[in-house]
Amino acid sequence: MKVLKFGGTSVGSSKNINKVINILNDYAKTDPVICVVSAVGGITDKLLLAGELAKNKDTSFNNTFDIIKDIHFSIVKDLVPNNNDSIMRYVDEKLVELKSLLDGIYLINELSPKTSDKLLTFGELLSSFILAETLKSRNAPAAYKNSQDLVVTNSNFTKAEVDYPLTYSNIQTYFNAAKQQITILPGFISKSKSGEQTTLGRGGSDFTAAMVSAALNVEQLEIWTDVSGMYTTNPKLVKQAYPIKKISYQEAMELSHFGAKVLYPPTVQPVLNLNIPIHIKNTLEPEVAGTIISNDDTNGNGPVKGISNINNIALLTLQGSGMIGIPGFSRRLFETLSLDKINVILITQASSEHSICLGIEEKDAEAAKLAIDATFENEIALRKIDPIILEKDLSIIALVGDKMKNHQGISGKMFSTLGKNNINIRAIAQGASEKNISAVIAQSDVKKALNTLHEQFFETKTKQLNVFITGVGNVGEKLVEQIKKQRKYLKENLKINMRIAGLSNSRTMVFNDDGLDLNHWKETLEAGEKASLKGFYEKTKSLNLRNSIFVDVTANYDVSNLYADYLRSSIGVVACNKIACSSDFENYKLLKQLSLKYNAPFLFETNVGAGLPIIDTLNNLMASGDKIKSIQAVLSGSLNFVFNNFSDKTKFYDVVKDAAAEGYTEPDPRIDLSGVDVARKILILARESGVEMNLEDIENTPFLSDSGLKSDSVDDFYKTLIEDESHYQNLYASAKAKNCQLKYVAQFNGDKASVGLQEIPEGHPFYNLEGKDNIVMFYTQRYPEQPMIIKGAGAGADVTASGLFADIIRIGND
Template identity: 45%
Template structure:
């Protein structure tokens, strides 16, 4: 015998009921023996509750709600049944509806809907659906009859969630099925107490009905048909990449149901477990899919973690004080006091110091629980040996569940690493010795983020999603987007990284798409769907989405955007940026940002601040970390100035070369930032600070190579006019250097604590003499590299190399988050 159960969503519409008929005909024609349990039509139970509440409040609107309820079932009959079957069913339904109407009128008159009355009212949903579907099955050629479960499932009189008399129920089930060999179509959810009073088994009780019938008949299998493909690894509403668990044990299923896995009603599992009846969770809308098998057989080769679940709203109460230490019976008194008050405890944790005991409850009973506990320990609190109960609200419990966890070391480590890398703080931790469940209490705002981070870590460890928020989509930003698009498939296949740009902005508009912006059409989407840009709102939205593995990219030269770095890092979000302002401004701010990043366990990366895509900062850090001593740093660290002076030859004017560099995107929008040495100054400050020197801008000596008229020009356009007038001056400098066999180079130097920037003429023996294009060159003279200094050389400007440097940092951060 198989026991099948179909939930409310499966029978919500006539076309869905036809699909069920097809499924059952498949079983029937194969000669299989089965019985089937039905819930009320989808939404009907809620409608019955609503109309009862209206009636109890004296609101005549309950009549309209009742009329809609009645009409819905009449419409279903009209659509599903032909004349002869319709003629049988409609009169019975009308008699049933008349009883319900009178019942609701009684509730309206007395202005009360007791639990006893509500059980009777709610029974009409299941009774209607099962009666209609029994006749639809008969019409389709299946020998079926309607069974009101009140005839066979017997309970006490605890209305609302009655307790089953198992011995009597199983006896009734066996007796009924022995006398009725055809397919029994059973009402889920409802039962009866001694004397015939209608009771219910609690919301989700139709599953329980199926399990009770299966246990009474010693069935071979229970099939719970719902609207999802079985039990999923996590809540798909919060974790988009959740997938079906092929098999799990009863114990694992119980843990998942405790944490709110909606496809399993917790009491269902007990009768199945006692009789060792396997249970399938299957999808009515995808009947060929295998679904999830729940049995007593563990899969030793399966995932260590079977599922990740959560309870979204909890409050954590803590009882603490020296009076707890070494005192027998404290825990007994605590939990007995809560039990006497009817308060259910979700989670318990106590450290070995015995200084405190924490326990989680539903927020609605938190104050009641505190009052009850403080009454119990009133004497100890008056003696100041136990502190008043502390309540922490707005929390969630996230749990990883799986029987195989006990056999694999490092599971807890991976859990806390995933949470830590995403800036999620564990408020409390609970784990039993069976290692079936590791529960962590966290802030409720981090629940979805935690679920996704853990799901990725335990189930998708070969693929990690990176969520990027990018401000600045000009030359560098748009090039970076193109690189991400072109390299996306490779990264996913070979490196296990899926890079999604979730938010982007230019100076005018910003766009957010949680599933990732289409990189083929991002420009049009930003223009057509973007909202007005505001950096504060952009950062706020990034924090509000609170996605796992979030990385902030700043491709601007904006001091305003850089001003948000502290807030971003404090939100446990890593940063990659070519924007030099944050780390080249005040030394105290530089130290502060580095300290926050270290404290929050996130990455603050700015390799492209010096040398674009060249490994300058990382090389310097490697030297320092390995114990080398930096004696001197020399560098042509401006790609724009390198390009200008490398191409400033006889027959060309200096102003033309500067204009060309600007048009190629090598210079800042105002080339004076480069020519005044300000850009080089920032880079030298950054390098000095990486060595540990507290260098400030005023500590750098800069030789200003621009004439006064160029420096004081009001606009970039007038600057170029003044620069053209100064061409003879620069030509003289070039010619004098050439006459001596030398080349002009803008060189930054750091020697000891002395930092200088100036235009020098270097001869052919100097490393900088043979630079070409926009190449940068940095020469490190150290204790280890004293005789032959270490040289880093390569393109130091341009959107492509800078974007590539940022891209490399994104990958580095992604690997760190693994």
């Protein structure tokens, strides 16, 4: 004999009921089947709503009743389109009874627990009868049995207590004599010893199925629902979650207590006592294996079996120096909550006895605070303890696993993983059995927390990075394409799952918390919402994705001013924009401090040498204990390109235009040619060397003509290049006469820095620097005579994008 219980969604439509019928017919071919049925999905809530409306003298209860009526009639007509008179007659009779009951509630303006139980029985009575009669109409060997004839309880309405000996005897007597292959039983409903209608409370249909299974000592109880078993965590929030093949009773109950709604713990006690396995199956996908709950846990999973959560939690804190060493505080606290029928979900107490924290449902929070403040009114008045502290909008997350106690470091991994994503923990609770580690966090952090912990404990060590890019111009477009091309490689070889979750240009912006489709990102961005720098930040923050990284591919002052906001929100920042790191030293210092405080990486390698590892090398030298004595560098790929291509056979204007067309200069070439860009770069290197310095401290010797320096616009500047061609030819002629090359050089010597055009003699490391290449020479304590040299392309969209990409990967490898 097999016992199958089908939940509300399994019988929520005629389509699903047909799936249930197919399952029952398949099982009945080999074994007698007992099928316990819940009310049609959503009907119990509608019955409760109708009752409340009627009690409150709201005539719209009639509308809710009409919906209930239409749902059931529609299901019958779909299931049994012909010869359904007997079914329709029964359904109509029950609905007439229901309408009379609601009218009565409306008239007396009262809904007692006893009446509430009677009201709620209609859902199961209707669904089970419809299923049984549909089976009979299709010639299945089925019979209907009202569970109220079998399950006997006391008169504790809404959550009646079962008389097990009498109930088990009734079940055994009936089924020992039953001849049919399929028996349909309504779940949840029962009758008291005096014959009054009662219900078994939340999870009552599971309870009915468990009692039948225990009374008949069947081999296995099957609970059919709309998911394929118990998952490693909530699959609606964590797409990588997957069903657990086998799990112990204790683990299943812990997960269920903390939000896994597949199973309601108290209802399975009858089968647990007899070690009857429970098999969770999916009505919509009956071929899927599902989850087996038993004491025979041979599953090869790690020590953590699942991660669960409960939302809408409030935290109550009772604290004060007057509690220390004084007995009775805990008793009075819990007694107060008990008298107000407030359930405590989580408890934690400091060893100093200075405070007790309680997690309760948020709906009970205000009542709990009033009751506790009243109980301790005298102690509060005498300032022995503080008024109760109430915090709302919280959730509890829990790691569950029988084997956690045998593995060191589980709690350490849990809390460090949460900490790295700046998920603040308000309270912690862990039982001595170590089967559950619970933490109270902000409800807004639940999705991030579950994804982060699932990645840590259940997935191949792949780290997901969520990238948000502002500035999808020349460099930004190259970066997107590089990420698109390398995603598979990163996942397979570096175990980094990189997703672009947000993009913005000057006109539009677009977001997708599952990652944008990079095959059509241009079209998606074109159709996006209106761009806003603050809006981009707010959306990035509100998505609250783990390992979020903001990438600034602009030269915009306002964008750089938002770095602090991103870092405070624990969102990493990767920037090729030099403005922030070359701004006032106090701002630079603040960004560094925020990065450390909020565990948010702040990387800006491309500020100095595009894709060259200049800052990274400098940081490694400093971290290893070396000291910078001096730096000599050619740091402008654009200026090096210009002076490598300028001669007495070319025009300075044409060469600058070529550099701009190749993307080597900023949109405003004056930033490059004035030396400001190079000054910012050497300033950044000086600061990274540990020296406090500002931009005005850098000696900048310009080579532009006076009119070029004073130009009011980019167009005016280009005109000066034509007009002042002789000025630039004189610079070239002077260098050529000395057999020198013109190079724009940056220098830093301990506490001084300068930039300017220099005539570099033959034999100098800078002399043969070609094209757009950069070169940096670090003279340090360890490299006093022969410097450490870094040389390579220092400008261009591809190499700059690759430098940004390298910074993002560096964050992923942390």
